[in-house]
Amino acid sequence: xxxxxxxxxxxxxxxxxxxxxxxxxxxxxxxxxxxxxxxxxxxxxxxxxxxxxxxxxxxxxxxxxxxxxxxxxxxxxxxxxxxxxxxxxxxxxxxxxxxxxxxxxxxxxxxxxxxxxxxxxxxxxxxxxxxxxxxxxxxxxxxxxxxxxxxxxxxxxxxxxxxxxxxxxxxxxxxxxxxxxxxxxxxxxxxxxxxxxxxxxxxxxxxxxxxxxxxxxxxxxxxxxxxxxxxxxxxxxxxxxxxxxxxxxxxxxxxxxxxxxxxxxxxxxxxxxxxxxxxxxxxxxxxxxxxxxxxxxxxxxxxxxxxxxxxxxxxxxxxxxxxxxxxxxxxxxxxxxxxxxxxxxxxxxxxxxxxxxxxxxxxxxxxxxxxxxxxxxxxxxxxxxxxxxxxxxxxxxxxxxxxxxxxxxxxxxxxxxxxxxxxxxxxxxxxxxxxxxxxxxxxxxxxxxxxxxxxxxxxxxxxxxxxxxxxxxxxxxxxxxxxxxxxxxxxxxxxxxxxxxxxxxxxxxxxxxxxxxxxxxxxxxxxxxxxxxxxxxxxxxxxxxxxxxxxxxxxxxxxxxxxxxxxxxxxxxxxxxxxxxxxxxxxxxxxxxxxxxx
Numbered sequence: 001x002x003x004x005x006x007x008x009x010x011x012x013x014x015x016x017x018x019x020x021x022x023x024x025x026x027x028x029x030x031x032x033x034x035x036x037x038x039x040x041x042x043x044x045x046x047x048x049x050x051x052x053x054x055x056x057x058x059x060x061x062x063x064x065x066x067x068x069x070x071x072x073x074x075x076x077x078x079x080x081x082x083x084x085x086x087x088x089x090x091x092x093x094x095x096x097x098x099x100x101x102x103x104x105x106x107x108x109x110x111x112x113x114x115x116x117x118x119x120x121x122x123x124x125x126x127x128x129x130x131x132x133x134x135x136x137x138x139x140x141x142x143x144x145x146x147x148x149x150x151x152x153x154x155x156x157x158x159x160x161x162x163x164x165x166x167x168x169x170x171x172x173x174x175x176x177x178x179x180x181x182x183x184x185x186x187x188x189x190x191x192x193x194x195x196x197x198x199x200x201x202x203x204x205x206x207x208x209x210x211x212x213x214x215x216x217x218x219x220x221x222x223x224x225x226x227x228x229x230x231x232x233x234x235x236x237x238x239x240x241x242x243x244x245x246x247x248x249x250x251x252x253x254x255x256x257x258x259x260x261x262x263x264x265x266x267x268x269x270x271x272x273x274x275x276x277x278x279x280x281x282x283x284x285x286x287x288x289x290x291x292x293x294x295x296x297x298x299x300x301x302x303x304x305x306x307x308x309x310x311x312x313x314x315x316x317x318x319x320x321x322x323x324x325x326x327x328x329x330x331x332x333x334x335x336x337x338x339x340x341x342x343x344x345x346x347x348x349x350x351x352x353x354x355x356x357x358x359x360x361x362x363x364x365x366x367x368x369x370x371x372x373x374x375x376x377x378x379x380x381x382x383x384x385x386x387x388x389x390x391x392x393x394x395x396x397x398x399x400x401x402x403x404x405x406x407x408x409x410x411x412x413x414x415x416x417x418x419x420x421x422x423x424x425x426x427x428x429x430x431x432x433x434x435x436x437x438x439x440x441x442x443x444x445x446x447x448x449x450x451x452x453x454x455x456x457x458x459x460x461x462x463x464x465x466x467x468x469x470x471x472x473x474x475x476x477x478x479x480x481x482x483x484x485x486x487x488x489x490x491x492x493x494x495x496x497x498x499x500x501x502x503x504x505x506x507x508x509x510x511x512x513x514x515x516x517x518x519x520x521x522x523x524x525x526x527x528x529x530x531x532x533x534x535x536x537x538x539x540x541x542x543x544x545x546x547x548x549x550x551x552x553x554x555x556x557x558x559x560x561x562x563x564x565x566x567x568x569x570x571x572x573x574x575x576x577x578x579x580x581x582x583x584x585x586x587x588x589x590x591x592x593x594x595x596x597x598x
Contacts, residue, residue: 024204062096127167131162263357300327336364492532514542522546
């Protein structure tokens with residue numbers, strides 16, 4: 001009862017706070033709106049005052065213009081010019097008189113006020129005789145325009161024009177003074193509105209935000225106290241966990257079933273369905289209002305699957321069971337379910353089974369698809385390795401045959417010639433012996449060169465003695481001599497470190513393969529091998545000006561010699577944890593880049 005009373009008080013406080021907050025916001029909104037309306041009204045008033053002062057000043061100019069035109073008319077004797085001057089005087093006189101009436105009486109079209117201050121009324125009353133005198137004299141002058149002008153009329157206009165200007169200056173000054181008063185009043189009014197708005201904000205802070213902040217701090221303190229009490233309660237609860245462990249598990253299972261899944265069903269110990277969730281019933285196409293079936297019959301129409309489910313249900317209804325089942329629905333579709341059977345005690349002598357399911361069909365299909373793809377990938381890898389292995393063996397056999405031919409055809413024949421030449425030396429014939437010895441020296445040099453070439457192709461001595469930089473330089477020099485191509489080597493960053501022997505031999509073979517491909521397949525005439533490095537990467541770039549190729553087309557033809565060459569490069573570079581990048585443009589050339597971690 002006390003808690004309900006405190007809660008009702010808290011609700012009333014929040015309602016009161018809400019009303020005060022809305023009142024403050026509405027007050028500020030009204031203040032801002034009124035301020036804007038007042039500012040707009042004053043701006044329009046200032047525009048009218050500005051126009052009024054401008055027209056008043058213009059009225060002085062018109063009176064001076066009228067006098068000037070009257071004096072000019074007095075000097076003109078030609079009838080045509082007199083008519084033009086009279087026309088100008090009429091136009092100026094009409095505008096001057098209508099403007100004066102608008103200033104004095106007010107005008108809606110010009111936004112001139114009809115009501116005036118006593119000072120302005122007094123000034124207009126003072127200027128009226130001068131205005132009437134000028135009007136009468138000008139009217140008389142215009143009516144007698146064909147007769148000779150009397151000096152008395154012109155003198156009347158001149159005498160009253162000075163007084164008119166003087167009084168008009170006073171009127172303009174009065175207009176300016178009244179406009180200044182309006183601006184001052186507007187400024188003071190805006191200051192008042194600003195002060196009122198700041199006062200509202202201050203009151204809102206004192207009576208709304210500050211109490212709200214204090215209330216929030218109190219609530220946070222209460223939450224901390226509640227947390228401490230909850231922690232203590234949890235610690236006390238742990239002391240009773242052994243006694244209530246089975247009940248807690250059952251409650252957790254039931255809570256998990258109801259809150260985290262919609263595939264659930266309550267089953268009696270006899271196997272009959274007590275209740276099935278809507279989503280579960282929709283998945284199984286089970287209508288509890290039309291049919292009454294056991295749980296196994298509701299799950300699947302297949303007899304064999306029903307027997308399996310009934311056996312699990314019978315054996316595990318006391319201890320519970322969890323596992324995956326595969327059933328066939330009424331549309332002959334295969335469904336995989338992750339099923340959990342949880343025994344729940346309702347009363348002392350009453351119990352039931354809570355069945356919780358998760359539809360894992362898509363996951364199972366995905367797993368099967370992954371397994372199928374893995375199997376295909378493994379088979380593809382095995383077949384690829386078989387092809388690579390066969391090609392490697394084939395290349396080894398070809399290399400061995402080539403070396404055997406070189407030794408037999410080259411070195412073997414030269415050794416045979418050396419043997420016959422040695423046997424044919426006649427020491428008694430010194431002149432011929434000297435000639436044969438010179439020939440034998442040249443033949444011995446050719447044999448040494450042939451042996452060095454054969455051993456260079458097998459394993460260059462520079463690679464083991466001096467490292468990859470020296471061996472690549474030697475490789476480009478030797479191949480340039482043997483093929484007649486322009487093959488150049490550049491060590492751009494001055495790399496001079498030794499690497500692991502396995503990495504060096506693979507880099508050497510990759511470079512040798514790339515240069516041989518540029519010579520053999522691309523018909524290149526210029527080949528450049530560039531070596532550069534950073535702190536962690538050694539980069540080798542081979543550029544050629546050959547005919548190039550379409551990389552996608554070559555990769556499709558894995559069984560062709562060129563396709564296998566690219567595959568060997570990728571396999572070999574992966575063996576030393578490197579990467580290869582191949583860029584080729586048909587009829588322009590090819591760039592192959594090897595990046596090896598160092």
